[in-house]
Amino acid sequence: MRRKTKAMSSTTHNTHAAHHEAEGEHHYQPQVLTMPHAQVTQDILRASSTMGRTYKLALALFGGLFIAGFAVFIVRARDGFDTFTSWAYLMATFGFIFTTAMSAPIFSVTQRMVRSHWRRPMGRSAEVLSVAGIVGALMFIPLVLLLPNADNRKTIWMTFPGAPHVYELAALIGIVALGLAILYVSAIPDLAAIRDHGTGWRKSLARRLASSFRGTPREWKGIKAMLMVLGVLYFLFLIGVHTMIASDFALSLVPGWKDAIFPAWHAISGLQSAVACTILVTFLLYKFGGYKDYISVDQFWGASKIMLALSLLWMYFWLSGFMIFWYGRQPVELAVIKLFFAESYRFPWAMAVCLNFAVPFLLLIWNAARKSMIAPTIVSCSILLGTFFDRIRIYVGSFTVADVRADALHELHAGPLLENPPPHLPGTADVFMILGGLGGALFIIMLAIKFFPPISIWEVTEGMLYRRKRRFLKREIMVMGKPD
Amino acid sequence: MAIERKPEPKWTLVVDADRCSGCQACVVACQAENNVPLNTDAIFNQKRAHEWIRIERYWVSDDPEKRPDEIDFSKVKAKFLPLMCQQCENAPCEPVCPVYATYHNDQGLNVQVYNRCIGTRYCANNCNYQVRFFNFWEPVWPETLRNQLNPDVTVRSRGIMEKCTFCVQRIRRGIRTAIREDRDVRDGDVTPACVQSCPTGALTFGNIKDEKSAVHKLAEDARHYRLLEEQGTGPNVVYLKKVDTHAAEDKGHE
Numbered sequence: 001m002r003r004k005t006k007a008m009s010s011t012t013h014n015t016h017a018a019h020h021e022a023e024g025e026h027h028y029q030p031q032v033l034t035m036p037h038a039q040v041t042q043d044i045l046r047a048s049s050t051m052g053r054t055y056k057l058a059l060a061l062f063g064g065l066f067i068a069g070f071a072v073f074i075v076r077a078r079d080g081f082d083t084f085t086s087w088a089y090l091m092a093t094f095g096f097i098f099t100t101a102m103s104a105p106i107f108s109v110t111q112r113m114v115r116s117h118w119r120r121p122m123g124r125s126a127e128v129l130s131v132a133g134i135v136g137a138l139m140f141i142p143l144v145l146l147l148p149n150a151d152n153r154k155t156i157w158m159t160f161p162g163a164p165h166v167y168e169l170a171a172l173i174g175i176v177a178l179g180l181a182i183l184y185v186s187a188i189p190d191l192a193a194i195r196d197h198g199t200g201w202r203k204s205l206a207r208r209l210a211s212s213f214r215g216t217p218r219e220w221k222g223i224k225a226m227l228m229v230l231g232v233l234y235f236l237f238l239i240g241v242h243t244m245i246a247s248d249f250a251l252s253l254v255p256g257w258k259d260a261i262f263p264a265w266h267a268i269s270g271l272q273s274a275v276a277c278t279i280l281v282t283f284l285l286y287k288f289g290g291y292k293d294y295i296s297v298d299q300f301w302g303a304s305k306i307m308l309a310l311s312l313l314w315m316y317f318w319l320s321g322f323m324i325f326w327y328g329r330q331p332v333e334l335a336v337i338k339l340f341f342a343e344s345y346r347f348p349w350a351m352a353v354c355l356n357f358a359v360p361f362l363l364l365i366w367n368a369a370r371k372s373m374i375a376p377t378i379v380s381c382s383i384l385l386g387t388f389f390d391r392i393r394i395y396v397g398s399f400t401v402a403d404v405r406a407d408a409l410h411e412l413h414a415g416p417l418l419e420n421p422p423p424h425l426p427g428t429a430d431v432f433m434i435l436g437g438l439g440g441a442l443f444i445i446m447l448a449i450k451f452f453p454p455i456s457i458w459e460v461t462e463g464m465l466y467r468r469k470r471r472f473l474k475r476e477i478m479v480m481g482k483p484d
Numbered sequence: 485m486a487i488e489r490k491p492e493p494k495w496t497l498v499v500d501a502d503r504c505s506g507c508q509a510c511v512v513a514c515q516a517e518n519n520v521p522l523n524t525d526a527i528f529n530q531k532r533a534h535e536w537i538r539i540e541r542y543w544v545s546d547d548p549e550k551r552p553d554e555i556d557f558s559k560v561k562a563k564f565l566p567l568m569c570q571q572c573e574n575a576p577c578e579p580v581c582p583v584y585a586t587y588h589n590d591q592g593l594n595v596q597v598y599n600r601c602i603g604t605r606y607c608a609n610n611c612n613y614q615v616r617f618f619n620f621w622e623p624v625w626p627e628t629l630r631n632q633l634n635p636d637v638t639v640r641s642r643g644i645m646e647k648c649t650f651c652v653q654r655i656r657r658g659i660r661t662a663i664r665e666d667r668d669v670r671d672g673d674v675t676p677a678c679v680q681s682c683p684t685g686a687l688t689f690g691n692i693k694d695e696k697s698a699v700h701k702l703a704e705d706a707r708h709y710r711l712l713e714e715q716g717t718g719p720n721v722v723y724l725k726k727v728d729t730h731a732a733e734d735k736g737h738e
Contacts, residue, residue: 260602260643264582320604324643327532327620 028371030118030478031296032469037461040294041193044460047290048453049202055446062443066135069436072429073142081146084253088399089430091249093437094139095391098245100384101132101441103270104277105179106238107303108186109231117480118302120463121294124456125281126274127186130179131448132441137176139437144168147248148409155252156244164248171241178234183448185226188213189458202451242267250398254339255408256332256416261321266394268317272310272356273387276380279303283377285454294455297371304364304376311360311383315353332416339420340397348393355386400424493669493691494592494720495650497679498702499566501726503686506539506564513681514568517651519637521623534617536648537568537678563726566687568678569594569615569648570711573718577607577616585645591655592720596647603643612712616647650689651676671697692720 033040076086108126111119150163157163191210194202213219246266251257279300286295322341325333341349359382369375404421408414426434466481514520514537523533546559571594578586578594585600586607608616622642625633633639636653640646651674658674671690679687690699699722702708707725710718 258643261604264602264604317604324603324620327530328622328642330622 028297029476030298030467032467032478033294033460033464034469035293037464040461040464041197041457043293044190044291044453044455044457045194045197048450048455049198050290051450055450059443059446062439062446065435065439066443067436069433069439072432072436076429076433077142081142084146084399084402085424087143087146088396088424089392089426090139090433090437091143091395091399092388092392093434094136094143095245095249095395096388097132097136097139097437097441099242099266099270099387099391100273100277101129101445102136102175102179103238103242103274104129105182105234105274106271107274107278107306109182109234112227113231115482116302117463117466118298120459121291121296121455122278122282122299122303123459124186124452124454125285126278127179127183128448128452128454129277129281129445130176130183131444133176133179135437135440135444137172138440140172141169143249144172152412153252153409153414154255154412156247164244168244168248171237171244175234175237175241178230178237182227182230182234183452184209185223185230186456187452188223189215190453190456193457194453205451238270239267242270246394250394253398253402253409254336254417255401255405255414257336259321259324261317261324265314265317265321268310268313269356269387269390272307272314272383275303275307275310276383276387279307279376279380280384281454283373283380286373289449289454291455294460297373300373300376301371304370304379307360307376307379307383308364308370311357311364315357315361331418335417335420339401339417340393344400344420344423345393345397348389352386352390352393355382356390359383359386396424490668491693492590492592494693495571495655495674496592496690496692496699496703496720496722497568497571497650497676498688498699498708498722498724500686500688500702500724501563501565502707502724503684504539504564504566505684505686506541506562507683508539509681509683510537510566510678510687511535511539513677514648516632517634517637517677518649519623519633519639520646521619521621522625522629532618532620534619534646536615536617536646537566538615540565540567561728565723566678567613567615567711568721569650570613570717570719570721571648571650573720574716576610576612576717580606580610582606593650593652593655594647595652596645596649598638598640598644598646601644603645605645607645612715612717616645619644619646651678671699 073090079086081087104126106126108119108123112123144165147164147168149165150157150160155164157167160167188210191206192213192215194206195210198206243263243266246263251259251262282295282299282303285291322337325337339345360379363369363375363379366375400421400423401417402409405414405417408417466483468479468481469476470479471477515522515535518536520534520536523535527533542563542565544561544563545555547555571592573588573592575586575588575594578588581587582604583600583602585597585602587595587597589595603618605618608614608618619640619642623639634653636657654676655674658669662669662673669691671694674689676687676689679689688698688702690697692699692703694700702724703722705724707727708722709725710722713719
């Protein structure tokens with residue numbers, strides 16, 4: 001067995017937990033990469049530049065779905081933007097993309113800030129998801145134009161000129177731009193590697209994007225400082241944009257619905273889905289992307305702890321808000337409870353509770369499950385599905401009320417919601433728009449993964465400098481250097 | 485020329501348990517001064533009553549070793565302990581607030597910003613003294629009491645956490661008066677409602693940094709202690725132990 005382990009080490013230069021377990025060691029040893037740095041560059045560039053047949057087929061499928069969805073959107077747009085209900089599922093799809101892929105860079109940002117070394121191979125997966133913001137922004141423009149002016153109705157904007165359209169658009173463009181900026185700045189050293197070692201269009205595009213990056217200490221210092229500044233801005237922006245979208249597209253459309261925790265809960269949902277998205281992408285890269293040597297249980301173990309905490313927080317924030325309504329029992333509160341939880345949208349709500357809280361909690365509470373690749377991936381899929389149901393519940397529910405109680409959109413003193421409308425089920429066109437939106441987001445993400453290496457070469461090689469295997473008594477241990 | 489800045493006061497409340505008769509005057513005064521919502525039977529039964537200051541009542545028998553059926557109830561004594569926000573130096577409620585609605589100001593007060601509070605109730609969960617109260621309902625007063633609401637104090641809406649402020653509105657008034665009269669805040673200038681209403685003088689309030697203040701002297705009394713001090717919260721409320729005359733005959737102070 002020992003001979004076999006040594007043989008594996010010499011071929012992949014990789015120390016996996018499985019090796020240690022095979023040796024009968026119960027203590028988990030984190031992954032230590034020992035191959036030459038040049039090989040890391042070569043491996044990752046090769047994996048990111050090749051595109052298999054299945055990958056091309058998936059790209060074509062998602063691209064086709066996007067085009068079909070866009071065509072349906074155009075047909076429906078010809079009927080005008082007079083009713084909210086027609087665009088409710090487009091909003092739910094945008095809400096899902098915003099909560100998941102567009103919020104994903106927060107995972108990379110926060111883990112870089114707290115200097116967790118295990119995140120090195122998965123940080124770029126989170127950053128690259130920000131490109132979905134381009135599709136998200138395209139979907140958002142018609143949606144924001146649906147909203148009436150903030151004058152003479154109850155919103156968070158009071159009498160701000162141009163509200164809510166100007167601020168909503170500015171905020172969304174800001175968050176998309178920040179996400180892309182983080183991806184670009186973080187990828188500059190890797191783009192320089194593509195410039196130096198790549199071929200074809202990638203090489204010429206990387207030459208323009210990486211500019212004259214040579215890796216001088218000054219340049220490295222600049223990149224790290226820039227990433228930190230962008231990260232802080234992104235964090236502040238993300239919470240703010242979640243608050244604004246939750247307030248303008250849900251709270252202010254339902255007359256009498258006042259809930260201070262709801263926007264914060266929406267943001268928590270974004271953080272939870274961000275981690276879930278990143279885990280899922282990392283798993284796919286491990287399984288099908290050709291990055292097996294660089295991804296290990298370490299990443300899943302670390303991220304699943306955060307996911308468990310966020311799942312508990314998701315439930316706690318929801319419960320905190322719900323209890324006020326439950327005990328308050330004012331007529332509007334009963335109507336809101338019936339609308340979002342008990343009657344009209346109880347099925348998506350039940351699904352959200354199961355998939356966003358029960359499944360993560362019951363699975364991830366076990367350390368053995370957290371310390372595996374498959375359980376966090378299953379939980380991630382569960383969370384993403386649950387979030388999709390939840391966004392349908394929130395936005396379709398609110399949009400249907402906006403049509404039924406259109407008076408509240410123009411009358412400051414309109415009465416509260418007292419009777420909730422029936423659920424609005426998706427039609428064929430709605431399904432096409434959902435698939436189109438999701439297809440567009442996936443298409444652009446898959447394209448980006450083939451240009452920006454989804455595993456950060458420089459962060460992985462930097463991490464290698466910090467870790468060494470050493471002999472200690474009768475076993476091998478990992479020695480971790482922490483220069484900063 | 486450098487401007488000499490006077491040190492900020494550190495507000496402290498001293499509670500003399502020996503003087504407290506459990507009359508609840510402080511509770512009523514606090515309720516009236518701070519626009520605390522009325523507690524109906526239904527609210528009490530749900531254990532959701534708001535009492536920024538409450539009187540904890542303990543029954544103490546002559547021999548704690550005895551079983552209830554062996555106790556001579558003529559010798560059982562009642563002890564009262566007024567409990568309010570301890571304005572902890574190292575307040576457990578502060579770091580858990582996700583929106584920074586509760587923080588420590590430079591006068592040692594644990595401040596609650598109502599407009600920031602989103603009602604997660606983390607602070608109440610983390611409070612060692614159970615002295616934070618959540619507004620589960622919109623506060624309602626009978627028509628006859630509406631005009632008695634204190635205009636200096638915000639009426640907290642539903643979904644907001646609240647707690648004892650040491651009558652911060654009175655502290656501000658005392659400081660403003662001192663500034664207007666171009667003098668320092670003197671001992672006795674600031675009197676919270678509970679202190680003002682206490683008929684036995686069990687409560688004393690003041691700046692503990694002022695060595696001439698009553699609270700400074702009382703805080704050095706041999707009977708002084710702070711609640712749950714061992715948990716490292718650093719409370720700014722000082723309690724003085726009850727003097728048990730019978731116990732004193734045998735063992736000195738209780």
